[in-house]
Amino acid sequence: MENYIGKRLGRYEIVEQLGEGGMATVYKAFDARLNRFVAVKVILPIQQDRAQFLARFEREARSLAQLSHPNIVKVLDYGEEQGTTYLVMEYLPGGTLKDKLGQPMEWQQAARLLVPIARALEYAHQRNLVHRDVKPANILLTESAQPMLTDFGIAKLLTGDETQLTRTGVGIGTPAYMAPEQGRGEVDHRSDIYSLGIVFYEMITGCQPYRADTPMAVIIKHMNEPLPPPRKFVTELPEVVERVLYKALAKQPEERFQDMGAFADALEVLALGSGEKKLKDLSVPAVKSRKKVLYIVLAVILGLLLLCCVLPWLLYVLDVCLPAGPWPSFPWCNVHIPENHNRLICPPPGPWIQPPWCLGG
Numbered sequence: 001m002e003n004y005i006g007k008r009l010g011r012y013e014i015v016e017q018l019g020e021g022g023m024a025t026v027y028k029a030f031d032a033r034l035n036r037f038v039a040v041k042v043i044l045p046i047q048q049d050r051a052q053f054l055a056r057f058e059r060e061a062r063s064l065a066q067l068s069h070p071n072i073v074k075v076l077d078y079g080e081e082q083g084t085t086y087l088v089m090e091y092l093p094g095g096t097l098k099d100k101l102g103q104p105m106e107w108q109q110a111a112r113l114l115v116p117i118a119r120a121l122e123y124a125h126q127r128n129l130v131h132r133d134v135k136p137a138n139i140l141l142t143e144s145a146q147p148m149l150t151d152f153g154i155a156k157l158l159t160g161d162e163t164q165l166t167r168t169g170v171g172i173g174t175p176a177y178m179a180p181e182q183g184r185g186e187v188d189h190r191s192d193i194y195s196l197g198i199v200f201y202e203m204i205t206g207c208q209p210y211r212a213d214t215p216m217a218v219i220i221k222h223m224n225e226p227l228p229p230p231r232k233f234v235t236e237l238p239e240v241v242e243r244v245l246y247k248a249l250a251k252q253p254e255e256r257f258q259d260m261g262a263f264a265d266a267l268e269v270l271a272l273g274s275g276e277k278k279l280k281d282l283s284v285p286a287v288k289s290r291k292k293v294l295y296i297v298l299a300v301i302l303g304l305l306l307l308c309c310v311l312p313w314l315l316y317v318l319d320v321c322l323p324a325g326p327w328p329s330f331p332w333c334n335v336h337i338p339e340n341h342n343r344l345i346c347p348p349p350g351p352w353i354q355p356p357w358c359l360g361g
Ligand SMILES: Nc1ncnc2c1ncn2[C@@H]1O[C@H](COP(=O)(O)OP(=O)(O)OP(=O)(O)O)[C@@H](O)[C@H]1O
Pocket: 018, 019, 020, 021, 022, 023, 024, 025, 026, 039, 073, 089, 090, 091, 092, 093, 095, 096, 133, 137, 138, 140, 150, 151, 174
């Protein structure tokens, strides 16, 4: 990739590199006309029909520039110079939420940090814009540590098609934060709810719920594996926080919070510490954990045992016989049983060997 440092892109003087992602490199640049620093995102060359790409890029960049929310990083400008396409955004000096992760954060603080992000997403969803790539690296922090969401719709802007493969060889989005349906190329606003749920999970527990050696293996885990219980990592986590996580991270979009506003409300309640009362009616999808499945199997075996062994014994002890009919009768019916026969300790007469103490009578 070309080194832009010290050069100009449009009216922006590139000062230093801020970071690099899968599809772009971000630079700090100086806008001499407005006398301020900006962030310039230089898109890596795209192997697609260039004219078609530019037309879409322009269209999407214009629509992103319309977003105006205090917690969404503003798109200020875009341009193309000698085959280099770039997007100009507000410069945020506080780093990203990703830099702050790695160890469990206090859950109330995590909820407090995510409320503005959830509200920003709610605002965009109301305008029919889905983010598609909500993750800690896309939550930037201001100097006063206020969270700001960036890279809105960038995934779509770059490829135009959420089912297409990016250069890292995975679907649009970042596997560690991708909703199960996103892995199948189906995206709607509820996919953002899931991704934000994963961010909340990671903040609270200090780790991502699904990890594997390849991006595809991570996507498959999101689709099939039950959520590792958050309280496995943070034992003192209140049950209500866990319930909010299970709700946001339901595999089926229909079982999640149905709109970002509802998730934001729940986070707000948690941030205020009044969750136990206000979220007591929150419906949570059934969690099929391996342990639960084992208990169900054991219960079925026990039930069968009761039905096959205990029930016949009880019928025999109580000397229950069916009325005559075209059905077989119980083996102890129509058989002469001596008066002194102890039904409790001797099995019913039948095609089995009687214990020796029952033979005498
Ligand atoms: N507006 C900005 N102000 C300051 N730093 C920024 C800004 N935008 C991005 N950065 C920095 O640049 C880094 C790279 O950003 P970029 O969006 O290209 O990649 P990513 O979000 O980490 O991953 P990807 O885009 O591949 O999913 C970010 O992690 C952040 O440190």
